Structures are given as structure tokens and as C-alpha cells.
Amino acid sequence: MAAPIILRLKGVKKKFGDFTALHGIDLEIEEGEFFTIVGPSGSGKSTIIRLLVGMDDLTEGEISLRGNRIDQVPANLRPTCMVFQSLALFPHRSVGENIEFPLKIRGVAPAQRKERAIELLDLLRLPREFYGKRIQQCSGGEKQRVALARALAFDPEILFFDEPLSALDYRLRKTLEKELKDLHERTGKTFVYITHSLEEAMVMSDRIAIMRAGRFEQIATADEIYARPVSRFVAEFMGEVNLFDVHGTPNGGLVGKGIELHVNGVARDYGLDLGPEARFTMMVRPESLRFLPAGETADIILQGVLTAQYALGSRIQYNVETASGVQITVEKLREDAFGGGIGDAVVLGFDIDSTHLIGGE
Amino acid sequence: MMERLDRRQGLLAALPITALLAVSFLAPLLLVALFSIMPQKVFSVLNMPDFSSFGVIVSQGYYRSLFWSLSMAFAATVILLVVCWPLAYGMAKVFGRFSLVLTIAVVMTLFVSENIRLFGWVLTLMKGGLIEGYMRSYLGAGPDGMLYNVPIIVFGLVYVYFPFMLFPLAQGISMVPDDARQAATDLGATRWQVFREIDLPLAAPGILVGSLLSFVLAAGAMAESKLLGGQVVIVLADDVETAFTFGQNWPLGSALAMVLIILVGTVAVVGLSRVDLDTIMGRKR
Numbered sequence: 001m002a003a004p005i006i007l008r009l010k011g012v013k014k015k016f017g018d019f020t021a022l023h024g025i026d027l028e029i030e031e032g033e034f035f036t037i038v039g040p041s042g043s044g045k046s047t048i049i050r051l052l053v054g055m056d057d058l059t060e061g062e063i064s065l066r067g068n069r070i071d072q073v074p075a076n077l078r079p080t081c082m083v084f085q086s087l088a089l090f091p092h093r094s095v096g097e098n099i100e101f102p103l104k105i106r107g108v109a110p111a112q113r114k115e116r117a118i119e120l121l122d123l124l125r126l127p128r129e130f131y132g133k134r135i136q137q138c139s140g141g142e143k144q145r146v147a148l149a150r151a152l153a154f155d156p157e158i159l160f161f162d163e164p165l166s167a168l169d170y171r172l173r174k175t176l177e178k179e180l181k182d183l184h185e186r187t188g189k190t191f192v193y194i195t196h197s198l199e200e201a202m203v204m205s206d207r208i209a210i211m212r213a214g215r216f217e218q219i220a221t222a223d224e225i226y227a228r229p230v231s232r233f234v235a236e237f238m239g240e241v242n243l244f245d246v247h248g249t250p251n252g253g254l255v256g257k258g259i260e261l262h263v264n265g266v267a268r269d270y271g272l273d274l275g276p277e278a279r280f281t282m283m284v285r286p287e288s289l290r291f292l293p294a295g296e297t298a299d300i301i302l303q304g305v306l307t308a309q310y311a312l313g314s315r316i317q318y319n320v321e322t323a324s325g326v327q328i329t330v331e332k333l334r335e336d337a338f339g340g341g342i343g344d345a346v347v348l349g350f351d352i353d354s355t356h357l358i359g360g361e
Numbered sequence: 362m363m364e365r366l367d368r369r370q371g372l373l374a375a376l377p378i379t380a381l382l383a384v385s386f387l388a389p390l391l392l393v394a395l396f397s398i399m400p401q402k403v404f405s406v407l408n409m410p411d412f413s414s415f416g417v418i419v420s421q422g423y424y425r426s427l428f429w430s431l432s433m434a435f436a437a438t439v440i441l442l443v444v445c446w447p448l449a450y451g452m453a454k455v456f457g458r459f460s461l462v463l464t465i466a467v468v469m470t471l472f473v474s475e476n477i478r479l480f481g482w483v484l485t486l487m488k489g490g491l492i493e494g495y496m497r498s499y500l501g502a503g504p505d506g507m508l509y510n511v512p513i514i515v516f517g518l519v520y521v522y523f524p525f526m527l528f529p530l531a532q533g534i535s536m537v538p539d540d541a542r543q544a545a546t547d548l549g550a551t552r553w554q555v556f557r558e559i560d561l562p563l564a565a566p567g568i569l570v571g572s573l574l575s576f577v578l579a580a581g582a583m584a585e586s587k588l589l590g591g592q593v594v595i596v597l598a599d600d601v602e603t604a605f606t607f608g609q610n611w612p613l614g615s616a617l618a619m620v621l622i623i624l625v626g627t628v629a630v631v632g633l634s635r636v637d638l639d640t641i642m643g644r645k646r
């Protein structure tokens with residue numbers, strides 16, 4: 001029951017002089033989807049959005065909206081619209097005039113424009129008195145909502161977002177992330193969002209594309225990316241994660257390289273060929289590790305010394321160094337906090353089921 | 362406490378220059394104002410004031426030169442706006458480092474006296490001058506001299522006051538944020554709509570300052586009408602000069618000057634009250 005494709009990129013390439021920002025990208029975005037493109041700065045995510053809204057011309061490839069090519073259509077004639085990182089509100093216009101701008105451009109009568117602007121203020125839960133307010137009088141979060149209202153007044157086929165929350169403080173960002181997701185559900189529009197924060201992407205998105213150096217590394221749902229990253233890059237992009245270099249054994253098991261990690265008689269089907277020559281990266285999330293009291297056991301056991309611990313709000317993070325010098329990160333909820341102190345010898349354990357194998361590298 | 366002391370010291374430190382400015386700027390102005398209400402042809406301000414000079418201005422048709430001064434200044438300002446906009450836009454947004462070269466080139470012209478530059482145009486445009494000479498030599502026919510008419514005076518004003526429009530305009534346009542223009546385009550605005558809805562209002566302080574400078578300077582100009590126009594029309598500044606020198610009538614000259622000062626001053630005050638000078642000086646929002 002896949003929704004119809006609204007936006008399709010085929011072999012989209014962008015070069016700036018000798019530098020290739022996008023290496024022939026393919027992408028399909030479904031109608032009504034909240035799709036987020038995540039990547040570090042310089043990965044090409046901003047380039048994509050500039051191509052999509054028509055602020056730049058692509059070097060090669062096609063962009064089509066509901067089957068119609070739009071890559072040669074001038075920016076002001078494309079039925080899409082963007083919320084800028086800077087918000088790009090018009091400083092010389094009131095809140096109401098900002099929201100009405102796209103309607104004014106289309107020649108909508110003033111009375112209807114105002115009616116629509118008031119509707120949008122309501123939709124974004126801004127008080128109606130804001131209609132006559134100056135932009136400079138609005139707070140960061142209010143400006144954000146005005147920019148959204150202005151974009152929605154355009155009634156775009158797709159709404160693009162270029163990191164609009166990156167300049168806000170943490171709490172406001174968290175609130176607005178949820179509001180945005182809620183707005184997506186209420187409007188039913190297709191949202192395409194750009195951010196450098198995978199955490200932000202996970203809160204809001206139906207699907208996420210992870211970008212690296214002008215290519216997509218992985219396109220999947222948040223759950224899929226969290227549980228089964230396809231590469232070390234994706235795994236590390238999400239934050240703290242333990243990665244072990246392992247290789248296959250002749251009897252079909254796995255052995256950690258240089259550390260006391262033995263996974264003989266693996267009971268789990270990773271869907272990968274665990275031949276003796278094959279090399280993998282085994283991923284274990286910090287919360288999957290546990291401190292083993294004497295007598296308890298686990299599929300895989302590591303011994304080491306606690307070297308540091310940090311309070312992360314609801315969780316506590318521990319750094320453990322094994323005898324062979326491997327650094328391991330463990331995270332526990334406060335109620336499961338480890339009782340010991342720095343310098344204590346500890347035994348860590350985790351289960352085969354909580355591991356994920358990344359092929360290749 | 363500290364702050365108050367600072368403020369007092371600042372005032373004290375500013376006193377000498379304030380006094381100097383008062384004496385050098387305000388005193389002559391005050392003298393002209395006083396002379397303008399003296400009886401005809403006196404050379405002292407210690408006479409019984411009357412307003413006979415202003416009567417003479419009306420009865421002897423000096424309003425004609427006032428009309429020429431103001432209307433030619435207005436025409437020159439409008440032409441300057443149209444001519445300078447694309448160039449100023451280029452300097453602010455497109456040319457990058459080349460705009461520095463352009464700035465230097467334009468400023469260099471100010472190093473040469475205005476009269477000498479205008480004489481250059483006289484030699485170029487006059488009967489038997491550069492243009493006519495070349496045209497007769499190559500085409501066999503040429504214009505019978507292009508000087509001594511009103512349009513050429515306006516051309517001279519446009520030429521001389523070009524930098525005074527260009528630089529404030531470029532400054533004004535540079536204050537238009539690029540993302541606002543992009544957002545307007547993204548929201549469906551055509552180039553013309555972006556110009557009208559975004560560029561013009563956001564560059565308004567620059568437009569206003571450039572227009573005021575050009576208009577005020579052009580309204581008081583006389584070299585253009587003398588050299589290029591050959592006094593085909595008389596401008597107000599001419600009358601002022603004549604009254605002070607040939608006419609030996611200081612009160613009349615002062616009264617004419619006062620009329621121009623009051624008119625132009627009103628335009629300037631009304632104009633400047635509508636723009637926040639701080640934004641122009643870069644102390645923005």
C-alpha cells in the first residue's frame with residue numbers, strides 16, 4: 001500500500017567547478033511523507049534543497065514532481081516552497097503581511113488574504129493579535145511559526161525545510177520538533193526536511209536519508225537506521241556506539257580481533273556470509289551492555305576497568321577499558337546505576353541478539 | 362555615578378569643536394538671515410529691518426530662476442536614480458571585488474575640479490568640438506553644436522552628482538538581505554515583484570539619502586548652467602551671485618539664498634525624518 005511518488009530525483013549531479021557536490025543521486029519521496037535528509041556539513045544536503053527549490057541549477061539528472069519535470073522550471077513558478085534556515089522573514093512587513101505575501105503575489109483580494117492569514121495564525125496556535133505585530137517584536141519561536149504560516153499560505157505541493165530549528169535553544173527546539181510533526185499530520189502535506197541532527201530527524205520523520213560526501217549512505221525508517229545501520233558512518237552518526245572489528249572463523253563463528261571477544265557457535269542469523277575470510281564491524285549500543293555481578297553470565301563477556309563516568313540527565317555513561325586497551329561505552333538508567341567507583345575491575349556482558357553486524361569495512 | 366562623570370567629561374571634551382562648528386557654520390548662516398531682512402543695498406546689519414528684498418523677489422520675477430533650479434534638480438535626481446540603480450545593484454550584490462575598482466574610479470573624478478571637468482564636456486560637445494569635428498570628418502555632417510540648452514544642463518548635473526547618488530544607493534541595496542529576495546522568489550514573486558516588494562522598500566533609506574544629496578546639491582548648482590548652458594536659463598545661484606557682486610545688493614542676495622535654503626532645508630528635514638540614519642551607518646537593528 002505504498003503511497004504514490006510525489007517527488008523523484010534521477011541521477012541528480014551537481015558540480016561546483018571541479019568539486020562534485022552530488023554524485024548522481026536517486027531518490028523517491030512518497031505523497032504525504034515526512035522525509036528527512038541528514039548529513040554533516042559539506043555532505044551535500046543543502047545543495048539538494050537548493051536544487052529542489054530552484055535556487056541552483058543541476059549539472060545532470062532529472063527532478064520530477066508528480067511525473068512532471070521541474071528542474072528547468074524557474075524558482076518562482078515551482079509549486080513548492082521552503083522554510084529558510086534564517087527564516088528570511090521580510091523585516092519591513094508585519095506578521096500579517098508576511099503571511100499574506102504569497103497570496104498578494106497571486107493577486108488575491110485583501111479581505112480573503114486576511115481571512116486566510118487569520119486561519120493560519122490559528123493553525124499555528126499564534127494569537128490573532130499577532131496579525132499587526134512587527135516581525136522584530138516576535139520571539140524566536142514565534143518567528144518560526146510565522147515563517148511556517150507564510151510557507152503554508154503558499155499552499156505548496158511540498159514544503160521544504162532547511163534546518164530551520166538549528167538556531168534555537170534546546171528546549172524550544174524540542175517543542176517545535178513535536179509541533180512540526182503534529183502540523184505535518186494535521187495538514188497532510190509532504191514535508192522534506194534537512195538537518196545535521198539525526199536525533200531531530202528521528203523525532204519527526206517517516207523516513208530518513210543519511211548523506212555522506214554527496215551520496216546517500218542509507219535511506220530507511222528511524223527504527224531501521226537505529227537498529228541496523230548499513231555502515232560505520234551511519235552507526236557513529238547517531239552518537240555513542242561500540243564498534244568491534246570481528247572476522248569469521250572456519251567453523252562459522254565470529255572472533256573479535258585483538259580483544260577477548262569470542263562468539264563461537266553463533267546462534268543468530270545476521271543474513272551475512274560469515275566465512276573465515278570475511279571481516280565485519282560488530283555494533284553494540286551502550287545501553288545493551290550490562291555490568292555482570294558474580295555468578296551471572298551473558299553470551300559475550302568482557303573484562304576491564306572503569307575509567308570514567310558521566311551523568312547524562314536520566315542516564316549515566318561509563319567508560320570501560322579492557323586489558324588489551326579497547327574503549328567501551330556503557331549507558332545505564334539512573335535506577336540501574338553501577339554502584340562501584342573509578343578504577344574498579346568490572347565484568348561486562350551483552351547478548352548476541354543485541355548485536356548488529358556491518359559488512360565490508 | 363561613574364557614568365554621569367563620563368557624560369560630563371564627554372560634554373566638556375566636545376565643547377571646543379562645538380564652538381568652532383557654531384562659529385564657522387551657524388554664524389555665516391545667521392548673518393545671511395539677518396541681511397535678508399535689511400533694506401535694499403545696505404552693507405550693514407545695523408539697519409531697521411524690513412522685508413523689501415522678499416518683495417523684490419516676487420515683483421521682479423526671481424521665481425523663474427527658482428523654478429529652473431528646482432525643476433532641473435528634480436529631473437537630474439530622477440535620471441540619476443534610474444541610471445545608478447543597476448550599477449549600484451551590481452556594486453552591492455554582483456561585482457564583488459570589482460566594485461572596489463569601480464568605487465576608486467568614480468571617486469577619482471572628484472579629485473579634478475568640477476569646472477575643469479565641465480570644460481572637458483564643453484570641448485567635447487561645442488560647435489567645432491570633438492564630437493562634431495569627428496562626425497564632420499567621417500560622415501560629412503554633424504550636429505550644429507549640442508550646448509546651450511536645458512537638457513544639456515541636466516546632463517551636466519547628472520554627470521557631476523553621479524557619485525552622490527551611486528554610493529548611498531549601493532549602501533542601501535547592500536542592506537537588502539539576499540535570503541529575503543530568495544524567499545520572495547520561492548513564494549512565487551517575479552523579478553519585478555521582488556523589486557517592488559523587497560528591493561525598493563528595504564533599500565529605501567539609501568534611495569532617500571542619495572536623492573536628497575543629489576537634489577540639494579543640484580538645486581544650488583550654477584556651474585552647469587553657466588558652462589554647458591551658456592545661461593540659456595538663469596538658475597537661482599546665478600541670481601545670488603549677481604546680487605552680491607554686480608548688483609551690490611547684499612540684502613537681495615541674502616533673501617534669495619534664504620529662499621533656497623528654506624525650500625531645500627524643508628525637503629531635507631522631511632526626507633530625513635522618514636529614514637533611520639542608524640541603519641544607513643550600519644548600526645543596524
